[in-house]
Amino acid sequence: MIVLSPRLKTAADMVHKGVVAADIGTDHAYLPSYLVLSGICPRALACDLRKGPLENAAETLERWNIADKITLRLSDGLDELSAGEADDIIMAGMGGILIAKLLERTEWVKNKNIRLILQPMSHTEEVRLFLCNNGFDIIEERTCRDDGRIYSVICAEYSGKVEAFPQGYEFYGKLDPNDDIARKLVERQHKRLKIRASSLREANFKLDEAEYCEKACLGMESFLNGGEK
Ligand SMILES: C[S@@+](CC[C@H](N)C(=O)[O-])C[C@H]1O[C@@H](n2cnc3c(N)ncnc32)[C@H](O)[C@@H]1O
Structure with a gap:
């Protein structure tokens, strides 16, 4: 059986049993192969x-003798897929800015029957912002440690409702304030933005950005205080 890295396993565990999954940016197709071999998905697309x-x-x-169950497809993001081909769409191991860009240009993902499972390597806040500003609800986030790094995996569904979200939400989303890894992720962002805000204030430069960072830090503080630790 294929043994996935903790990062890919966390994403695989969020796929619903019985669905057709599409893995975008699949590389070795380990993730869709695992989904098929473990009986979670009857079929998958590896793009x-x-x-x-x-x-x-x-x-x-x-x-693994599963070529009849997994379709390989050369595709820039979701460009060569069409609506109805997959239920769960996974994007793992790519930067958050790229993930947001690929989703943004694919109108058919705005569908209540499609679930997105997104594991950005960087700029996770850009993914959350894209989701919140485009009518997707973040249903769940899970975290993991892998090879000395920590990651979050976001699961989102389209609701069509764009609602105001609390300040700094893009930096914590649906992370659990009682989860040590989640706290670490948010604490790191908090530290980064705090330093950025004070250096902008000191230089009297980009004060709008300084204010944005300060407000986001306040939001992250209330997230962290919401935990039991
Ligand atoms: C670092 S690998 C990640 C592989 C696997 N998903 C994982 O998480 O381990 C990134 C893969 O994304 C692919 N990729 C980069 N940009 C892409 C795009 N616009 N559309 C589809 N695939 C892309 C690359 O070719 C590469 O195979």
């Missing part, structure tokens, strides 16, 4: 921008 990763993916499918 990548480049041919090289899809060749890696083809080797994985051949090794």
Whole structure:
């Protein structure tokens, strides 16, 4: 059986049993292969921008004899997929800015029957902002440690409602303030923004950004104080 890294396993655990999953930026197709081999998904799509990763993916499918259950597709983001082809869409191991950009140009993901499972390597706040500003609800976030780094995985669904969110929400979303890893992620962001705000204030430069950072820090403080620690 394929053994996934903790980061990919956390994303795989969020996929609903019985759905068709599409893994965007699949590289070796470990994630969709695991989903099929473990019986979570009857079928899956493994998509990548480049041919090289899809060749890696083809080797994985051949090794595990699952080429009939997983469709390989050369695709920039979701561009070569169409509505109805997948229920759960996974984007893992890419930057948050890219993830948000790929989702933004794909109108058909705004569908109540589609779930997004997103694991950004950076700029997670851009993903949360995209979701909140485009009618997606963040349903759940899970965290994990992997190879000395910590990650969060976001699960979101489209509701069509764009509602105001608390200040700083983009930096904590649905993380659990009682989860040590989540707290660490938020504490790091808090420290980064605090330093940024005070250096902007000192230089009397970009005061709008300084104010944004300060407000976000206040939001993160109330998130952290909401925990039991
Ligand atoms: C770091 S690997 C991540 C592989 C796997 N998803 C994981 O999390 O371990 C990133 C993959 O995303 C692919 N990628 C980058 N930009 C992409 C895009 N616009 N559309 C689809 N795939 C893309 C790359 O070719 C590469 O195979």
